[in-house]
Amino acid sequence: MSMITEPPVATGPSAPNATEVAVGTRGRQSGGAGAVIRAYVSLTKPRIVELLLVTTVPAMMLAAQGLPSLWLTLVVLVGGALAAGGASALNCYIDRDIDLLMRRTKRRPLPTHVVAPRNALIFGLVLAAVSVTLMATFTNWLATVLTVASIAYYDLVYTLWLKRTTAQNTFWGGICGAAPVLIGWAAVTGSLPPAAWALFAVVFFWQLPHFYALAIKYKVDYARAGIPMLPVVASVRRVNLEILVYTWLTVLSSLVVWPLGMSPIYGITAVVVGAVFLLEAHRLARRSSRGEAIKPMRLFHWSTTYLTILFAAVALDALI
Known part of the structure; x- marks a missing residue:
């Protein structure tokens, strides 16, 4: 396209x-x-x-x-x-x-x-x-x-x-x-041990669904400026697929952190907020693929909440 x-x-x-x-x-x-x-x-x-x-x-x-x-x-x-x-x-x-x-x-x-x-x-x-x-x-x-x-x-x-x-x-x-x-x-x-790289992976993968949601909202803006953001140059199906893939990778990366010295306080938090993050990503993809009205900024804002809660759990876990 x-x-x-x-x-x-x-x-x-x-x-x-x-x-x-x-x-x-x-x-x-x-x-x-x-x-x-x-x-x-x-x-x-x-x-x-x-x-x-x-x-x-x-x-x-x-x-x-x-x-x-x-x-x-x-x-x-x-x-x-x-x-x-x-x-x-x-x-x-x-x-x-x-x-x-x-x-x-x-x-x-x-x-x-x-x-x-x-x-x-x-x-x-x-x-x-x-x-x-x-x-x-x-x-x-x-x-x-x-x-x-x-x-x-x-x-x-x-x-x-x-x-x-x-x-x-x-x-x-x-x-x-x-x-x-x-x-x-x-x-x-x-130094940079495996736990540091696991947290890096969480933030790295998290940025994809976060910014793709924003790019969907401002697709016309990016097209006007000649910026080839994925929602501008790719099909809706491709964008949905990448949002889902990277949301799953974000959540899986957060779970990889758990056995690297973290307690159930972090682990349970990662599972719960990760499940909600996945739910929002699948909801956006499903509505978008059906041609229904979508609210990409809902995923955008929730992704910010997800990252904040997850890293608050990291901090709490480190203290305890």
Whole structure:
């Protein structure tokens, strides 16, 4: 199935010019200091940062078999938030051409000219540099290398290349999305045992049904911007199949964690919330295949709840 065609779209971000900078300056002047601060905060995509930290802290607790040192936890939280925020700001800079075309993103700071592109670029680079400096100074080489690799992969490999060229962008982009689990674990122990990789697998596979549900909701948006998300370029049957496969892989990965030193507190939680997650995925696939009205955001929101509850169980298990 070919991708829906729309008017030509630039295939890559262009360098900021004097007009962009001037327009951004006017936007800042008209919006006031408060609006500008909120715009810079929004460049970091706080909801994504929050979700990443939800997985990082429990992973650190499990690695420490209890509470890691408060100082280390603070460093990893701040460093991780800055890394994720910096990578997101750079993502906004790179994607400003397509963000302007999508209803979901056209009100972001760059398309609305509240922040000038050059300023967003500098902001993202500074956040990334500070995060790496923190990790290098107060953690260890493994956690630092993983942090650098995650930022570079997200912006240079995923945003610049994969997102714009392949329907498998969500799959390969999941590597950096699941990296905070490894970074948190590595910061505590300096190593990555099987339990760390099992948690990584949970988050990695979880991202597929989570973001496919979002892509179904905004299918027209992605098509307009020329982004080959799976729901844009593939049949409904193919999308449903991948949602089901990756939901099952998510739940199975969560169960693999159980025998790796976890108690029934985690195991029973994983079974219960996993069953509900599977139920929602099968419900969406069934209604979609029948041509009935679907609510993909129901699966999207439940998947967030699933991950939060599951990692809360990881943290509780580590404490007990």
